[in-house]
Amino acid sequence: MLNTITLLDEKLIPAWQQPVSVLDLLAARQLNLETALLGSSLFLSDAPFTGHKINPIQFQQLLQSAQKLWRDQDFYFQLGHRLLANGIGPLKDALYHVHSLAQWTDLVGEFALLLSPTIYCRDYTINAHERFLLFSSNIGLPLNSLQHRTLLVLISQLIKRSEKNWRVEFYLSENTPSDVDQFYVHVAGKCYFSSPFNGVRIRQTQNNNDDHHMDISTQVAINQCRDTLGEKRYLLPYVAELLWSNHQLTLNDTAEHIDTSPATLKRKLASHRVSFQALSDQMKAERAVIELLLKGTSLEQISTSLCFHDSSNFRRAFKRWTGMTPSSLKSAYRGIFEPS
Amino acid sequence: MSLVDLFRINTSKPSLITHNTLTSSYVLLGLAYVLCAAKALYHGAPKSLAEIDWIDVFGEGGTWIISLVWFHFAVAWRPPGPVTRWLMTGFAVLSFGFFLDALDEVLRFDETLLGHSLESIFIPAGITILTFAAISLHQEQQILNRQQLRREANFRDHQAIDSITDLYNADYCRQAIHSAIESNTQLDLWMIDLERFDKINQHYSFSTGDTVLNRVANVLVATAPSGALVCRYGGDRFILLQPATDLTENIDETLSQLLTHATSFALSNLAIKNIDCRVRVAKVSVNKFNTAEAVLAQANAVIIEKKQC
Numbered sequence: 001m002l003n004t005i006t007l008l009d010e011k012l013i014p015a016w017q018q019p020v021s022v023l024d025l026l027a028a029r030q031l032n033l034e035t036a037l038l039g040s041s042l043f044l045s046d047a048p049f050t051g052h053k054i055n056p057i058q059f060q061q062l063l064q065s066a067q068k069l070w071r072d073q074d075f076y077f078q079l080g081h082r083l084l085a086n087g088i089g090p091l092k093d094a095l096y097h098v099h100s101l102a103q104w105t106d107l108v109g110e111f112a113l114l115l116s117p118t119i120y121c122r123d124y125t126i127n128a129h130e131r132f133l134l135f136s137s138n139i140g141l142p143l144n145s146l147q148h149r150t151l152l153v154l155i156s157q158l159i160k161r162s163e164k165n166w167r168v169e170f171y172l173s174e175n176t177p178s179d180v181d182q183f184y185v186h187v188a189g190k191c192y193f194s195s196p197f198n199g200v201r202i203r204q205t206q207n208n209n210d211d212h213h214m215d216i217s218t219q220v221a222i223n224q225c226r227d228t229l230g231e232k233r234y235l236l237p238y239v240a241e242l243l244w245s246n247h248q249l250t251l252n253d254t255a256e257h258i259d260t261s262p263a264t265l266k267r268k269l270a271s272h273r274v275s276f277q278a279l280s281d282q283m284k285a286e287r288a289v290i291e292l293l294l295k296g297t298s299l300e301q302i303s304t305s306l307c308f309h310d311s312s313n314f315r316r317a318f319k320r321w322t323g324m325t326p327s328s329l330k331s332a333y334r335g336i337f338e339p340s
Numbered sequence: 341m342s343l344v345d346l347f348r349i350n351t352s353k354p355s356l357i358t359h360n361t362l363t364s365s366y367v368l369l370g371l372a373y374v375l376c377a378a379k380a381l382y383h384g385a386p387k388s389l390a391e392i393d394w395i396d397v398f399g400e401g402g403t404w405i406i407s408l409v410w411f412h413f414a415v416a417w418r419p420p421g422p423v424t425r426w427l428m429t430g431f432a433v434l435s436f437g438f439f440l441d442a443l444d445e446v447l448r449f450d451e452t453l454l455g456h457s458l459e460s461i462f463i464p465a466g467i468t469i470l471t472f473a474a475i476s477l478h479q480e481q482q483i484l485n486r487q488q489l490r491r492e493a494n495f496r497d498h499q500a501i502d503s504i505t506d507l508y509n510a511d512y513c514r515q516a517i518h519s520a521i522e523s524n525t526q527l528d529l530w531m532i533d534l535e536r537f538d539k540i541n542q543h544y545s546f547s548t549g550d551t552v553l554n555r556v557a558n559v560l561v562a563t564a565p566s567g568a569l570v571c572r573y574g575g576d577r578f579i580l581l582q583p584a585t586d587l588t589e590n591i592d593e594t595l596s597q598l599l600t601h602a603t604s605f606a607l608s609n610l611a612i613k614n615i616d617c618r619v620r621v622a623k624v625s626v627n628k629f630n631t632a633e634a635v636l637a638q639a640n641a642v643i644i645e646k647k648q649c
Contacts, residue, residue, distance in 0.1 A: 081538060182574045
């Protein structure tokens with residue numbers, strides 16, 4: 001396998017960024033940091049953890065212990081605010097000062113691990129003024145809806161504070177949750193629940209000049225992010241991204257891409273509790289749904305782009321993925337998604 | 341710990357410094373047990389194994405242990421004061437009676453003071469004191485309920501109380517709105533949103549932010565009209581539910597000034613000056629909507645609208 005691709009036990013998450021923010025948040029309420037750190041491979045004596053890294057499983061463990069100590073239901077929301085202060089390192093500067101939406105979403109995709117250690121993002125271009133980011137779990141399906149909350153607060157507040165004047169709408173696959181009020185208060189953007197995918201739609205309002213120029217300090221910030229993260233990437237997001245940008249890839253093609261055998265790839269994906277087929281189906285399903293709902297693309301075009309031989313085959317597959325026919329899905333979500 | 345500290349339970353007065361009454365009361369109670377057991381061993385004689393009824397030993401011994409657990413909770417849960425003192429004394433005397441009861445299962449002391457007569461004095465005495473304690477507890481609770489005024493709506497659920505502001509949370513509020521809609525009570529909902537609260541969090545610290553929220557909550561409770569309920573909706577948003585009024589004037593400015601002055605004073609000992617605590621207020625008539633969710637969604641929409649201009 002390519003030596004830049006690695007499994008979940010590899011420690012890629014900088015402990016001096018998000019984990020420190022979690023501890024800061026707990027410390028503000030005089031909660032016991034030692035208890036929170038149990039199972040995270042970090043020890044308080046190593047604080048501020050410069051140079052230490054942890055893996056997503058350990059990070060998830062840290063969040064769960066922290067939430068138990070916190071007691072109120074707003075932990076994951078408050079964490080989003082706290083991360084914005086100094087929990088994502090130089091990435092904040094980069095995202096503040098990049099003015100073009102395309103560059104912005106590219107950065108979010110590249111450094112998703114710094115924004116949310118357990119969630120990866122896929123980018124989809126709706127048109128020149130609109131982008132869609134899809135969120136999935138690094139660790140295996142399904143997406144952890146609590147950590148998703150933190151990411152929504154973080155992204156929405158980042159855009160709001162940097163005065164970008166972009167319209168932000170979030171789509172969540174979960175049904176309207178009991179803490180829906182927290183979404184109203186903390187997330188700076190409209191949230192739609194019971195959606196067919198998890199993601200965010202970002203639109204530039206008219207007079208945005210798409211300024212691709214990047215000043216030197218922004219470039220420095222981006223380089224610092226690259227240095228922090230290194231070259232290695234986790235297997236699951238890597239494969240997902242491959243399949244997302246090229247739906248034709250089979251198991252054999254994908255294995256070849258990452259320089260390994262199909263059997264090994266299968267085994268390694270299984271350690272994320274994901275099968276290749278399920279992952280490939282998910283990418284196709286999300287692509288089909290997003291094309292249908294956001295772009296209003298015709299079924300024939302979608303089925304051709306997903307390499308189906310005929311559209312009745314595609315309809316059957318669509319029904320299998322989503323439980324609905326394309327037209328019933330379209331009418332079910334008519335109020336929420338207006339094709340641009 | 342000096343000898344004076346040991347007896348502090350009897351002399352305690354309201355004080356901003358917390359005293360640990362637990363240790364001293366245990367020392368006193370332990371002393372009584374040791375003295376009593378020593379005297380019993382001196383006068384009485386252990387029963388032979390054949391004489392001991394083990395069911396009685398476990399039953400009476402268990403009752404004794406459980407009464408000690410009660411004693412512990414009475415001391416540990418409650419702040420010191422007259423009611424606590426009555427509860428402690430009651431449980432102490434009662435458990436001592438149970439102890440004597442259990443003791444005569446394993447020791448024989450026919451002719452001594454520790455026989456049946458003493459045990460039948462202690463248990464009734466303990467129960468009498470506890471009865472008196474229960475009456476004062478009831479009176480105390482009535483007064484505490486008054487303290488909860490404007491924080492609670494005739495329903496107590498401590499799980500729904502937010503730990504930062506001690507107000508009830510959004511869920512509790514939603515239920516209150518729901519029952520108002522059901523019973524067709526005319527209510528107004530005021531949603532109060534702090535402007536630029538994230539700046540306070542960022543500029544000072546999260547714990548300062550928490551303090552500000554706590555003070556804002558207290559000021560809102562103090563200034564809310566009678567019959568009102570104040571809840572923390574979430575983050576920096578509060579809700580005031582009150583009987584419908586014709587009041588239409590813009591209270592944003594008045595409330596902003598009030599809260600700014602109050603929080604600045606409250607934080608003066610942290611050497612933080614000029615906290616700017618401005619608010620946006622959204623007023624919604626509860627009965628114009630069919631569901632509590634719709635009421636809250638409308639209030640949130642008004643706040644967002646106000647934010648944008």
